[in-house]
Amino acid sequence: MRRFFDQFKKNSVEINQTEQPSLPVDESYSELIKKTNRGFLAKKIGQYLGLDSLEGDKLFYFSLSTSSFSHVTKYEDQHTTILYFSEKMLDWYDQNLDVVEQIKNLNMSMIFQNALLKAYEIHQKDLFSSKLLVNPPKKSQQSQEEKIEWKIYRDVMFSATHGQFLLITENEAASYKKGNIFCEGIIKESSDIPINRNMAKESLEKMGINKAKMMSWLLVLSEAITNTIKHAENGKMTLVENHRTNEIYFIIEDNGPGFSLEDLPKKILLEGYSTKRSMGQGFTLMRKMANKILLSTSPSGSTIILIFVDREAKVGRVNEESSA
Ligand SMILES: Nc1ncnc2c1ncn2[C@@H]1O[C@H](COP(=O)(O)OP(=O)(O)O)[C@@H](O)[C@H]1O
Numbered sequence: 048m049r050r051f052f053d054q055f056k057k058n059s060v061e062i063n064q065t066e067q068p069s070l071p072v073d074e075s076y077s078e079l080i081k082k083t084n085r086g087f088l089a090k091k092i093g094q095y096l097g098l099d100s101l102e103g104d105k106l107f108y109f110s111l112s113t114s115s116f117s118h119v120t121k122y123e124d125q126h127t128t129i130l131y132f133s134e135k136m137l138d139w140y141d142q143n144l145d146v147v148e149q150i151k152n153l154n155m156s157m158i159f160q161n162a163l164l165k166a167y168e169i170h171q172k173d174l175f176s177s178k179l180l181v182n183p184p185k186k187s188q189q190s191q192e193e194k195i196e197w198k199i200y201r202d203v204m205f206s207a208t209h210g211q212f213l214l215i216t217e218n219e220a221a222s223y224k225k226g227n228i229f230c231e232g233i234i235k236e237s238s239d240i241p242i243n244r245n246m247a248k249e250s251l252e253k254m255g256i257n258k259a260k261m262m263s264w265l266l267v268l269s270e271a272i273t274n275t276i277k278h279a280e281n282g283k284m285t286l287v288e289n290h291r292t293n294e295i296y297f298i299i300e301d302n303g304p305g306f307s308l309e310d311l312p313k314k315i316l317l318e319g320y321s322t323k324r325s326m327g328q329g330f331t332l333m334r335k336m337a338n339k340i341l342l343s344t345s346p347s348g349s350t351i352i353l354i355f356v357d358r359e360a361k362v363g364r365v366n367e368e369s370s371a
């Protein structure tokens with residue numbers, strides 16, 4: 048099986064399935080929901096494995112036209128394998144098993160496991176019932192209790208990091224884009240990592256940032272961009288210079304699943320912690336190199352702002368500027 052997916056990474060197997068299967072007419076509503084969820088999940092897993100949208104549609108139809116994949120013992124093609132594991136994920140969830148642990152224990156290639164983990168993490172709220180997610184304090188929507196909880200997490204994280212990490216609201220995050228925008232880039236796939244990195248490098252060179260400093264800043268930027276690809280979708284990078292405070296802002300936005308409040312301390316503070324088969328060093332590195340890290344997050348996406356100070360003399364305090 049591992050060999051099959053290692054092969055799959057290199058050459059996509061040609062699947063002869065040009066005709067769409069006919070859909071069954073008489074089935075219960077819950078059966079149909081199950082097949083739809085399984086098909087949707089499979090389509091997403093396919094997307095994260097690099098399949099194109101036509102292949103994704105085939106997976107979806109294949110799910111609607113097949114009652115169960117649980118009998119599959121031999122993984123003859125990618126589609127059957129993806130659908131088999133989509134069904135498994137939904138079953139694990141129904142059986143109250145820890146879906147993440149189950150995926151991590153599979154004897155499958157790391158690429159395949161990470162595609163399953165990403166599909167689970169991003170689509171948890173659509174297909175599986177969600178955990179308590181961070182809600183930014185949109186005054187009209189949040190209950191008093193949620194607001195208090197959010198503020199407690201913000202203050203604890205701020206104190207634990209000696210003022211380096213701060214949860215901010217969406218409006219506060221937007222205000223950081225008001226400085227002098229140096230460059231902007233889209234983050235969709237792995238090839239966008241070097242593209243954005245080079246774009247940022249050119250901007251930092253124009254600003255006259257010294258080389259050693261620049262290299263460490265770019266390393267940290269790469270970690271944040273990589274996270275957008277690994278853990279989220281549809282990212283964007285913006286580089287802003289604030290002349291007044293001599294600060295550079297690397298703003299990385301995405302439409303990912305966001306960070307739940309309860310997971311925030313582990314994900315940000317615990318070295319080596321990862322929800323994927325990954326090193327869990329990204330935030331550790333960001334915390335080592337960046338002067339400040341701001342995070343605005345909700346179930347529909349996150350904005351991470353990495354702040355670097357060009358000249359130490361003019362360090363501005365984050366809490367005075369943005370969290371009044
Ligand atoms: N943009 C993001 N959106 C949602 N979750 C994220 C994002 N970036 C990171 N995370 C979460 O934070 C965890 C820690 O990130 P990181 O320290 O970079 O480790 P790694 O990327 O190796 O998992 C990730 O495993 C993931 O669960």
Ligand SMILES: [Mg+2]
Nearest residue numbers: 270273274329
């Ligand atoms: Mg990372």
